[in-house]
Amino acid sequence: MHACVIGAGVIGVTTAWQLARQGWQVTLVDSAAEPASGASHANGGQLSYSYVAPLAGPGVLPHLPVWLLNPNSPLRFRLRADPLQWRWCLQFLQACNARTASATSAQLLSLSYLSRQVLHDLQQDTPIDFGHARNGKLIVYRTPGLLAKARAQLALQADLGSEQQLLTTEQLIEREPALAPARATLAGAIYTPSEESGDCARFTQGLAQQLATLHQVELRPQTVIRQLDRQDGRIRRILTTTGESIEADQFVLAAGMGSRPLLAALGVHAPLYPLKGYSLSLPCRQAQVPAISVTDYERRTVYAKLGDTLRIAAMVGIGTLEQGIEAGRIALVKRQAQALLPHLQMESAQAWSGLRPATPHGRPLIGRSRAADNLWLNIGHGALGFTLACGSSHLLGSLMRDTAPAIDPTPFRPDC
Template sequence: MRVCVIGAGVIGVSSAYFLARQGFDVTLADARERPAEVSSFANGGQLSYSYVAPLAGPGVLPSVPNWLLRADSPLRFRPRLDPHQWRWCLDFALACRAAVARASTAELSTLSYLSRDAMHGLLAQDPIEFGHVRNGKLIAYRDAGLLEKARRLVAYQAAHGAEQSVLSAEETLALEPALGGMRRQLAGAIYTPSEESGDCRLFTEGLFERLKTLPNVTLRMGTNVRGLRRRGADIAAADTDRGEIEADAFVVASGLGSRALLRPLGVNVPLYPLKGYSLSVPLARKDEGPAISVTDYERRIVYARMGKTLRIAAMVDIGSADAAIDPRRIDLLKRQVAEVFPRLDLDAATAWAGLRPATPGSKPIIGASRAARNLWLNLGQGALGFTLACGSAALLTAQMAGVPTPIDAAPFLPG
């Protein structure tokens, strides 16, 4: 079977790789000349398999008014005359109900553990250098009340396979001395020893290079897919600026660009861009930053070591029109980072901003679209794109191959 995969971010490239390994003849198309040039370029870097609670949770809505009034808020909302924005925000609010969040956490956990196993299997077969380390993860809390709530979440996630422990402030600092800058504010942390990190762009590029070596893969980079041409109940071809691409099946994995591609087919996928920022800081010495991945919970800042670089990612801007860097947000991020890690050379940091394609409940959309018999979707991984990429690709491949799926696909099927 010939499959055309549209989109060469981490989701699209992973999908193309797993499909090709399954024996499909794959054509990968993207408007950019290189893979991972958009949302996958400089994201957070944490492979957070054991901590995939959705962004929408019961504690979010009460915090929103305070966040919106603070200049240093991790969340910024810009209302627009856009019905899609308000519909997405309403669905997000509904997803914040405790029962919905618990169910989503359990469902995302099955996908994340599949992704971990699929990633490890991939690397055993095709080793890729992307700064990959299994260094564990600390979620550091400043507020004792929030730490106590997290303790209850740890107990819930343990029932779904997570191995985590709750640490006091002293135990946290003993494990990660680099957090000394938080000593006076630190209440404690959640520690997950099995977590990993790496550079998403380097992983995607490495996997792309593997695709080049496979005889059943055709790469159509620098090819802008403008639409999908119907023939009866099927999609006959992808219309591009460099001619048509005919195939037996089509996979749309182009992130936010998928909305415009699918809308003429009557498909309105619930994706909205959540703008995030990152800093890539070169490390001259091992003791400059944390050895373990760290999430500063109240500030929503994540730190991931990738070789000789520390990736720092933060913030959610809802309603930003594009991925342009806002200098005020970067300045704020640098000030907050300097309070915790004063030895980092932030003047040498490279700043980046990107748009995360998110669903209201944080669950991706993976499976057959109702719009056409041969149309498939792999979308909406949001801030968990790197973590869920391999699992999403493995789940999609099983569905398309008509074999038993490794996990229950129902929670992720298109509506």
């Protein structure tokens, strides 16, 4: 059987790897010259297996007016004359309730724990150098009220299998001395020792290099798709802008936001909308940066040490569709990072921005598409693409070969 996987980000490459390991002939297609050129390129670097709560939660609605009116808000919304945006935002608001958020958190945790196991198994069989570290994670809070709410979430996470600890300010500084300069602004933290970190782009590119050594795998970079040719309810082939065609038995869409127009041309609506994020990458000396991954909760900023690089990722932009870096937003990330870690030297920081494909409820879409009998989806991971990639690909592989999946696939079943 021959499968064509569309998209060479972390989702597409892990999907191609999973299918190849199952014995499929695989063609991996992407419009870019190198894997991980889009949303996978410079993400936050956290493998946050125990903290996968969706963006749509009951705490969002009370904060929306402040977030949307404050230019320094971690969330910024731009209204556009775009019915797709309005539909997505309405569905997002409908998901902002405790019952839905709790159910989604449990479903994402099952997928993330599967993803962790699959990644660990992969590292045993096919070691890849991507700065992988099992260094734990700190979610730091600046106000006692939010820390108290985090205590309640900690209890919920414990019921779902997470091992986490509530830390006072002094315990936080003892655990991570790099945060000592900001001691007066921190109320405490939640520490999860099992969390990990790594460079998503290096992982994706390293796995693609392993794929290239397999005789049944063909990599097709710089291949722009013009159309998915559907006949009699099945995708027969891919038509490219150069006039070439690629035929296969099964097709997998794992192209992030690029999946939406391809599905739209087939008459189905994918509930995806891009959430724009920013990151900084700068060289670091171990004494100056946290050894443990850190999330500054109120500012929605993450810090991860990836070998000799510190990755800082922040901001959510809804309705900002341009790929370019906005000077004001990246300057804000730098100011806030230096307030937490005053020793950082921002002169050498490399800025990046990307569009993360998100569903309104926060669950990725994994399974067969309604658009064609042999078209499969692995899309909509939002900011959790790296965390969920290996588990999502494992789940999809089970569905495609019609074997019992490791977890319940129902919550992730596409309706498009």
